[in-house]
Amino acid sequence: MSKKIWKYIFLFMVAFLFQLIFIRYIEILRWKPDLILIVIVMFSIEYGPSYGSTAGFITGVVGDLASSHLIGLGALSKSITGYLSGSLSRYFKERSQFILTLALTGFVHHFIYFLVSTLGKDFSWHIIMFVYIIPNLFYTVLVGAFIYYFLINWLKEE
Amino acid sequence: MKFTPFLLFYRKPLFLLTIYVFLSLLLMHFNDPASLRVISNISLQVVEVFANIRHDISLWKDYQEEAHRLREENARLKLANQRSREMMLENMRLKKLLNLGENHQYNFIAARVIGSGIELGIRSLILDAGESDSVRENMPVINGDGLVGKIISVTPDQSITQVLMDHNSLVSARLEISRESGVIGWDGRSWLNLQYISRDVAVSFGEVVVTSGLSRIYPPDLRIGVVSHIEQNDYDLFKKIRVTPSVNFEALEEVMILKTAGLGLTENLTSE
Numbered sequence: 001m002s003k004k005i006w007k008y009i010f011l012f013m014v015a016f017l018f019q020l021i022f023i024r025y026i027e028i029l030r031w032k033p034d035l036i037l038i039v040i041v042m043f044s045i046e047y048g049p050s051y052g053s054t055a056g057f058i059t060g061v062v063g064d065l066a067s068s069h070l071i072g073l074g075a076l077s078k079s080i081t082g083y084l085s086g087s088l089s090r091y092f093k094e095r096s097q098f099i100l101t102l103a104l105t106g107f108v109h110h111f112i113y114f115l116v117s118t119l120g121k122d123f124s125w126h127i128i129m130f131v132y133i134i135p136n137l138f139y140t141v142l143v144g145a146f147i148y149y150f151l152i153n154w155l156k157e158e
Numbered sequence: 159m160k161f162t163p164f165l166l167f168y169r170k171p172l173f174l175l176t177i178y179v180f181l182s183l184l185l186m187h188f189n190d191p192a193s194l195r196v197i198s199n200i201s202l203q204v205v206e207v208f209a210n211i212r213h214d215i216s217l218w219k220d221y222q223e224e225a226h227r228l229r230e231e232n233a234r235l236k237l238a239n240q241r242s243r244e245m246m247l248e249n250m251r252l253k254k255l256l257n258l259g260e261n262h263q264y265n266f267i268a269a270r271v272i273g274s275g276i277e278l279g280i281r282s283l284i285l286d287a288g289e290s291d292s293v294r295e296n297m298p299v300i301n302g303d304g305l306v307g308k309i310i311s312v313t314p315d316q317s318i319t320q321v322l323m324d325h326n327s328l329v330s331a332r333l334e335i336s337r338e339s340g341v342i343g344w345d346g347r348s349w350l351n352l353q354y355i356s357r358d359v360a361v362s363f364g365e366v367v368v369t370s371g372l373s374r375i376y377p378p379d380l381r382i383g384v385v386s387h388i389e390q391n392d393y394d395l396f397k398k399i400r401v402t403p404s405v406n407f408e409a410l411e412e413v414m415i416l417k418t419a420g421l422g423l424t425e426n427l428t429s430e
Binding site: 054057 | 170171172174175178179181182183184185186187188189194197198201202204205208209212272273274275276277278279280281282284310311318319320321324325326343345346347408
């Protein structure tokens with residue numbers, strides 16, 4: 001396996017641990033960045049939709065096992081996100097590729113997650129969209145931009 | 159490059175994605191964490207290891223600060239005050255928990271919150287008590303302020319708690335004064351909703367809402383919150399009641415797990 005793949009595996013592990021242990025300290029009104037999603041998008045842009053959907057599925061299952069929601073829900077939303085990130089990113093210019101891909105596929109990820117998790121429940125989509133999806137996505141894109149531009153040179157080294 | 163949607167669907171990646179979607183739906187259908195127990199055990203063990211490292215580093219930093227404090231008298235007094243406050247607050251929380259134990263005479267398992275789940279919009283809790291500590295699924299979780307939630311998943315040394323502010327959480331509850339029963343649920347806002355209270359029942363602002371004891375999971379009279387808003391229309395059968403939760407879910411550090419699940423609610427009460 002190439003050195004770059006190991007770097008991404010390390011990033012996934014750090015993102016997973018940070019998301020479970022430390023993310024509550026940077027939460028704002030229950031809004032939090034999805035670090036695992038950020039790494040999935042970075043990985044998918046680099047390696048394409050097959051690898052992206054695989055990474056999304058695996059990290060989704062592992063994340064589901066450490067949470068209280070349906071097992072498989074995270075796997076579903078993240079595998080679709082990985083696929084879309086790998087497929088759509090090549091249509092964006094390199095300069096803004098990561099941000100636009102993260103924003104678009106992040107929206108799809110959050111939408112699928114809330115669509116499935118609130119099925120059959122009395123939830124207002126107005127609240128879901130403006131209280132959860134958009135603020136969480138905005139926070140994720142903000143943190144994602146910072147992480148990406150900070151790490152991109154290190155990740156590109158072989 | 160011209161956008162050509164057809165190309166998106168013409169490759170092996172789509173076949174892989176189809177498999178993953180199918181597997182995800184299968185997992186959701188069975189929703190059985192026991193079948194993936196090994197992965198769950200490993201991931202939660204790793205979380206606890208790093209949470210303990212974080213905790214030890216925090217303590218080590220405190221000791222360093224205390225050494226600095228001894229060298230400078232002014233800074234020492236301020237830091238000592240801050241440290242005393244933290245311990246006093248922790249003492250108050252633990253005293254509340256002990257007091258609750260004495261009043262209710264339940265068996266408790268003390269646990270520390272070591273992490274939170276990665277769900278969007280809600281925050282489940284990862285606790286450092288598991289099967290080896292006699293924790294079982296569906297055991298209620300409380301703190302000194304009231305009901306936190308219930309245990310939803312257990313590994314040998316950790317467990318995951320579903321909190322009240324979770325769209326999958328439904329708790330049978332009762333108004334403390336009128337004794338009318340309803341169901342506590344959550345719809346994504348910053349309060350809980352008490353449902354199925356008849357329009358004819360008198361409800362007061364500030365009235366305490368407690369568990370009803372009608373379910374097999376939660377013993378009676380565990381504090382849930384207080385009534386903060388009441389709404390009623392002429393054509394509704396039920397009142398719309400908002401309940402402000404007693405527990406501050408943003409700042410949970412220690413909790414107590416009630417040993418009630420699987421044994422019947424009365425079997426685990428100590429005799430007076």
